[in-house]
Structures are given as C-alpha cells and as structure tokens.
Amino acid sequence: MxxxxxxxxxxxxxxxxxxxxxxxxxxxxxxxxxxxxxxxxxxxxxxxxxxxxxxxxxxxxxxxxxxxxxNGGQIVNSYSRDIDVIERSVGPRQAQLLGQMAFEGGRIIRERVAKYNIQCDLKDGGVFAAITAKQMGHLESQKRLWERFGHTQLELMDQKRIREVVACDQYVGGMLDMSGGHIHPxxxxxxxxxxxxxxxxxxxxxxxxxxxxxxxxxxxxxxxxxxxxxxxxxxxxxxxxxxxxxxxxKSMPCGTQVITTEPLGDALAKSLLPQDYCVEDCNYLLDYYRLSGDKRLIFGGGVVYGARDPANIEAIIRPKMLKAFPQLKDVKIDYAWTGNFLLTLxxxxxxxxxxxxxxxxxxxxxxxxxxxxxxxxxxxxxxxxxxxxxxxxxxxPHYPFPGGQLLRTPFAALGAWYYGLRDKFGY
The missing domain is CATH 3.50.50.60 (FAD/NAD(P)-binding domain)
Known part of the structure; x- marks a missing residue:
C-alpha cells in the first residue's frame, strides 16, 4: 500500500x-x-x-x-471576507451571529493548548501592516467594525509605533491584535x-x-x-x-509558498521582530512572516491557482523577504515548501x-x-x-466559478493579476 x-x-x-x-x-x-x-x-x-x-x-x-x-502558523481573527461584507450580502441578523463567532476560533485554540498541554510554541500578538495610507484607513474602519462585535484587544499603530514591533521601513502604520498570535501549526x-x-x-x-x-x-x-x-x-x-x-x-485548490531561514540567533531575530509578533501586510496578495521557536524567520506569500507546485519556491519568496528585510541578504534558506488551501468564489x-x-x-x-x-x-x-x-x-450564498472547473484557474489568476496591480499602484 x-x-x-x-x-x-x-x-x-x-x-x-x-x-x-x-x-x-x-x-x-x-x-x-x-x-x-x-x-x-x-x-x-x-x-x-x-x-x-x-x-x-x-x-x-x-x-x-x-x-x-x-500554513504560516498565524492566528488571525474573522474570515477571509470580513463581517461588513457578510452583512451587505445576507443582512444584519445573520451577520450578527457570524460576527459573534468571528473571534471564537482563536479562543478555542488557546483552550485546547491549555487543556491538553499541547506544545506548539504559542505566542500572542499579530500585526496587520499597512503599506499605503488607503490601507491604513481600512484598518481604522476594521478596528471600529471589530469593536462593534465586542473585540477590543486592538491598537492602531502609526509609522513610529509599528517600527517598534517590526524592523521594516515600508509600512506607514498598522494594527496590533493581541488576541492574534502564532503557533507551530x-x-x-x-x-x-x-x-x-x-x-x-x-x-x-x-x-x-x-x-x-x-x-x-x-x-x-x-x-x-x-x-x-x-x-x-x-x-x-x-x-x-x-x-x-x-x-x-464550487471550490478551487490554490497553493501558497513558504520559506524558512537558518536560525538567526537571538540578537538578529530580536532586531527584526522585537516583541515576537507575527505580521501580515494588507495587500490582496499578501506577505506574512514570523519567528519560529528556534529563531528562524518563516516567510510566506504568493498564490498558485490550481495548486501546482512551483519549480523554485525560494526564487519566488526570497525577493519578497529581502524587500521587507534587506539585512537578511546573506542568510541561508533551509526549507521551502508549498501548501494548498481551498478558495471559494x-x-x-x-x-x-x-x-x-x-x-x-x-x-x-x-x-x-x-x-x-x-x-x-x-x-x-x-x-x-x-x-x-x-x-x-x-x-x-455560494456560486460555481465562471466557466466551471476547466476555466476556474485562468479566471481566478486573471482576478489576482488585477488585484496585484492595485496593490502595486496603491489603489
């Protein structure tokens, strides 16, 4: 067998x-x-x-x-489409119930870890990093939205404040969610x-x-x-x-790629992420990263529609990592892999x-x-x-991808290309 x-x-x-x-x-x-x-x-x-x-x-x-x-090992609240989008689609009553559940998953993880003594390097704190002023405005709206549903462990960060938690100069600000965090998945x-x-x-x-x-x-x-x-x-x-x-x-497997550096040592690791929070940016095709328990940088991003395995994952993700942290140009990549997630329309x-x-x-x-x-x-x-x-x-409500299974991959890739351009030009 x-x-x-x-x-x-x-x-x-x-x-x-x-x-x-x-x-x-x-x-x-x-x-x-x-x-x-x-x-x-x-x-x-x-x-x-x-x-x-x-x-x-x-x-x-x-x-x-x-x-x-x-996966990237990040505990991120809510859904891939936030509660306000759900509310516009299904109305306030259903959205209220879904909104009340949007922050429950992270609590369940922590309860499981504590109850069953699971050793998985659980750390608190997740950062949403804004690259543009428009993204920062979205985070301000998101904070108000989440607080409307009782989620209050949030802090908006200006450019100076975010530099205290992540040593990357491409962010204009961000939002810290202390009920977020990361684990060895x-x-x-x-x-x-x-x-x-x-x-x-x-x-x-x-x-x-x-x-x-x-x-x-x-x-x-x-x-x-x-x-x-x-x-x-x-x-x-x-x-x-x-x-x-x-x-x-009504669904499509997609691949995302992750790389992991060699151990960075305590000093370099702390200089990158002093509070050991995980980070994801606010782009549609987002990058995400964090430190492992043994002080490696785990960095992920990119989407391959249809879940093909790229020939050279490091060539795709390493430039993204170096854009965030050019000080890692001489650091060796020890691991690179693809994992599939399931996308709905x-x-x-x-x-x-x-x-x-x-x-x-x-x-x-x-x-x-x-x-x-x-x-x-x-x-x-x-x-x-x-x-x-x-x-x-x-x-x-859920719908099949336009064109069925034969055309769902090119249609989704075209949409991602469009949103990638929006990210690039700050729309």
Missing part, C-alpha cells in the same frame, strides 16, 4: 514525536466518521468526543499533512490528535476515503477497509479531490449537509487556522441537534 510522508518542510523537520498510527485494514462501526485529520476534522472529533460520541478519523496521509501542517495538529486519542477516538493514517456509500447508515470505503457510521463529516478541504463531486464544483467558507447525515465544512480561502477550529465546534453542535450557528454558515 502507498505510504505518503510529510513534505520536506521546517514543520515536519521540527515536529514533536508521535506514535505511528495504523492504516485501516478491517471494518469499523462508529457514531461519526471524520474524513481528514487536519484542523477541521480534529476539532470536530474533539468536540464530539467531549460530548460522548464514538469517533473514527480517516486520514489519507498523516495527521496535519495538508494545510493544517503547512503541525505540532498543534499533532497535539490535537493526541487529545482525540486520549478521549477514546481512533485515527487511521494512510487510509484515504475512496468512496462514500450514502444511505441511512452511510459507509466510507478505504483501500483496505470501511467505516459504517451514523454521521459523516467531510473535512478534506483542498486535499479532498473528487470524493464528493458537488463540493468540488465568495472567499467565505462553505458549510452544509448532504442528505440527512453527511456534513461538511470547506473553503477557508486562506484564513483557516482560526475558522477551522470554530467549524469543528459548529459541526459538533449540529450533530447534537443545535443547528442555529451551523445554519448561519450554511445559508451563506
């Missing part, structure tokens, strides 16, 4: 030791079968186990193999998987779901076994493939139910670390019969 290892990333190289998990090679009966051992699946499993469900998790590769173990996933198993859940690795047999008691088939369940949660996101065709039609997550017993959440659109943890709680609530928050997401 094929064995899929982790990609050669910094996160895989520095992952906490975990026991090997077997592939499914027999038939299993359970209450809930979760497809995917990333954040959405693990969060769902944890909340369900804490409420007395029997849970079996199927993972095609290894825990956190996809976006959950490859793969170690967070591994810690959550250990928590699932501590509560009696079972995780099978190298066990891709190849077919779902729908019905009153649906069955998930793997190459060497099957799981019969009362409910299924589909949590494969950008790595789901065409297992559920109706979900693939609205850039809002897709949540719903197929029939009576197959639930799903997908399409975080690059904003998934916090949302996926919230999604797990919302899905678990729905399986317990508490569907108000689930319905608030499920009722969001």
């Amino acid at each position: 094929a064995h899929t290892p982790y990609p050669e990333s910094y996160y895989a190289a520095s992952a906490n030791t975990t026991p090997p998990r077997p592939a499914l090679q027999h038939d299993v009966e359970t209450d809930v079968c979760v497809i995917g051992a990333g954040y959405t699946g693990l969060s769902s499993a944890l909340f369900l186990l804490e409420n007395g469900f029997r849970v079996t998790v199927l993972e095609a590769a290894k825990v956190g193999f996809g976006a959950s173990g490859r 793969l170690n967070l996933a591994l810690g959550e998987a250990a928590a699932v198993e501590s509560l009696g859940g079972t995780i099978y690795e190298q066990s891709p779901a190849v077919r779902i047999e729908r019905g009153t008691n649906p069955v998930v088939h793997t190459p060497q076994g099957k799981v019969r369940a009362k409910f299924i949660i589909v949590a494969g996101n950008a790595y789901l493939g065409n297992l559920v065709p109706e979900l693939a039609a 609205s850039r809002l997550p897709q949540v719903g139910r197929l029939g009576d017993n197959i639930y799903y959440s997908q399409g975080c659109s690059g904003h998934g670390v916090t949302y996926t943890h919230l999604a797990g709680k919302v899905l678990a609530e729905a399986l317990r019969g508490q569907a108000e928050r689930f319905d608030a997401f499920a009722d969001l």
Whole structure:
C-alpha cells in the first residue's frame, strides 16, 4: 500500500514525536466518521468526543499533512471576507451571529493548548501592516467594525509605533491584535490528535476515503477497509479531490509558498521582530512572516491557482523577504515548501449537509487556522441537534466559478493579476 510522508518542510523537520498510527485494514462501526485529520476534522472529533460520541478519523496521509501542517502558523481573527461584507450580502441578523463567532476560533485554540498541554510554541500578538495610507484607513474602519462585535484587544499603530514591533521601513502604520498570535501549526495538529486519542477516538493514517456509500447508515470505503457510521463529516478541504463531486464544483485548490531561514540567533531575530509578533501586510496578495521557536524567520506569500507546485519556491519568496528585510541578504534558506488551501468564489467558507447525515465544512480561502477550529465546534453542535450557528454558515450564498472547473484557474489568476496591480499602484 502507498505510504505518503510529510513534505520536506521546517514543520515536519521540527515536529514533536508521535506514535505511528495504523492504516485501516478491517471494518469499523462508529457514531461519526471524520474524513481528514487536519484542523477541521480534529476539532470536530474533539468536540464530539467531549460530548460522548464514538469517533473514527480517516486520514489519507498523516495527521496535519495538508494545510493544517503547512500554513504560516498565524492566528488571525474573522474570515477571509470580513463581517461588513457578510452583512451587505445576507443582512444584519445573520451577520450578527457570524460576527459573534468571528473571534471564537482563536479562543478555542488557546483552550485546547491549555487543556491538553499541547506544545506548539504559542505566542500572542499579530500585526496587520499597512503599506499605503488607503490601507491604513481600512484598518481604522476594521478596528471600529471589530469593536462593534465586542473585540477590543486592538491598537492602531502609526509609522513610529509599528517600527517598534517590526524592523521594516515600508509600512506607514498598522494594527496590533493581541488576541492574534502564532503557533507551530503541525505540532498543534499533532497535539490535537493526541487529545482525540486520549478521549477514546481512533485515527487511521494512510487510509484515504475512496468512496462514500450514502444511505441511512452511510459507509466510507478505504483501500483496505470501511467505516459504517451514523454521521459523516467531510473535512478534506483542498486535499479532498473528487470524493464528493458537488463540493468540488464550487471550490478551487490554490497553493501558497513558504520559506524558512537558518536560525538567526537571538540578537538578529530580536532586531527584526522585537516583541515576537507575527505580521501580515494588507495587500490582496499578501506577505506574512514570523519567528519560529528556534529563531528562524518563516516567510510566506504568493498564490498558485490550481495548486501546482512551483519549480523554485525560494526564487519566488526570497525577493519578497529581502524587500521587507534587506539585512537578511546573506542568510541561508533551509526549507521551502508549498501548501494548498481551498478558495471559494465568495472567499467565505462553505458549510452544509448532504442528505440527512453527511456534513461538511470547506473553503477557508486562506484564513483557516482560526475558522477551522470554530467549524469543528459548529459541526459538533449540529450533530447534537443545535443547528442555529451551523445554519448561519450554511445559508451563506455560494456560486460555481465562471466557466466551471476547466476555466476556474485562468479566471481566478486573471482576478489576482488585477488585484496585484492595485496593490502595486496603491489603489
């Protein structure tokens, strides 16, 4: 049977030791079968186990193999489209409920880390960095918007103040969110998987779901076994493939690239990011970066539509890093990798139910670390019969990409080119 290892990333190289998990090679009966051992699946499993469900998790590769173990590691609140955009689309009542949930994911992460003693280098503090005066005006509006929904751990920073937290001279200001922060994302996933198993859940690795047999008691088939369940949660996101065709039609896998430097040493690391906050800029095609626990700079950016792996990731991202920090021109890059996320046309997550017993959440659109943890709680609530928050997401309108799957990649790339020009010229 094929064995899929982790990609050669910094996160895989520095992952906490975990026991090997077997592939499914027999038939299993359970209450809930979760497809995917990333954040959405693990969060769902944890909340369900804490409420007395029997849970079996199927993972095609290894825990956190996809976006959950490859992302920039930043805890960023709200959604890829903010609450004001949602409000204009669906009205104040639904937006109020979604707005109340917009800051819950980060709290869930911190609760999990504390409750299950997860060692994942959790640090508080995230910076949104404005490159233009227009972006600064947007941050001022965003602060007022988030405070309207009760989120008050925010500080606007002028040019002088932002230079105190990030040694980059291209920013005119920014906003500090102390409920944001950063983590070692793969170690967070591994810690959550250990928590699932501590509560009696079972995780099978190298066990891709190849077919779902729908019905009153649906069955998930793997190459060497099957799981019969009362409910299924589909949590494969950008790595789901065409297992559920109706979900693939309204989403598109996209790649983002990350590099990691050699260890910088305490003095150089502190000179770049004195308070050890993470940073993302306000461009549509944004750059993001932070320090690792061992004082490397982790720098990401760029989007590859259709999720192809670029031939030379360092050539794409290193110039972005040096534009922010030219003092790193002689620093060696130790790791470079691509991770896929799932984009929707609205850039809002897709949540719903197929029939009576197959639930799903997908399409975080690059904003998934916090949302996926919230999604797990919302899905678990729905399986317990508490569907108000689930319905608030499920009722969001979603549309297929123009031209279908054949043309979705060039159309999305054209849109990104347009917004990239807007970033470049400060519109």
